[in-house]
Amino acid sequence: AITQGGAKRSEDFKPGLLAKVLCRLFPSKGSISGWHSMQALIDAEGGMRVLIAVICGFAAKCVGVSGVFYRMAGEQARLIDDVTGTMPPYDKHIVYGPHNPSKVAEEITRGTGAFGAAVADVNDLKRSCVLGVSKGVNADEVAQILIDNPFGNGSQKTPVVVIKNYRRAR
Incomplete structure (x- = not known):
């Protein structure tokens, strides 16, 4: 993904209210638990899609079904790596999943x-x-x-x- 130009510095993202709220719903070890990485997901897949996936994922978890959010939120939901999951010199970057x-x-x-x-x-x-x-x-x-x-x-x-x-x- 990095060789395809899929790395973007965290400060290049402008996290909105939706990213700041939704990222808090994910475990701190997860790649989309930060403002910038959640905003990267929203930019890639669309805010409405991500919001609907969060709502459906929460409802599914309440009845014991896991993974609904990641199936609904789009491919980048499971592929984005935040700054803690990336190797130097890209350790200050959000990295999208690879294309093709x-x-x-x-x-x-x-x-x-x-x-x-x-x-x-x-x-x-x-x-x-x-x-x-x-x-x-x-x-x-x-x-x-x-x-x-x-x-x-x-x-x-x-x-x-x-x-x-x-x-x-x-």
Whole structure:
């Protein structure tokens, strides 16, 4: 996402009242718990969409259903990284999720001559989301390989990894 120009300095956002109110409804460890990152989401997906997603998400939580907000608020709701989730020198930036991740994976495959490539969002909370893959790569298999964060992209901020013997493992 950074190489696609998807990084914007926090001070470039002008958080409105909606961002200042809604961000308080999310856990402090979450990427959209700050004014600037919530405003980034509102800018990307639209204020009305985000507000409706918050209302529906709250109602769903009341009856024991999780994840409704993230399904309704748009792709960037789960992809935006705030300043604490980004590696230097972009640690003062809000970073949007990547554009056309499958196309990027195909370009990486062609450019490197590798068996295949995947673009994924992985964290140290047992969450692995494969956003795009090149032909011949199974997104579910890659997500399973990455679920335990084997490359340590917590404090290490590992942006690029190589999975050896992927073809053989299939």
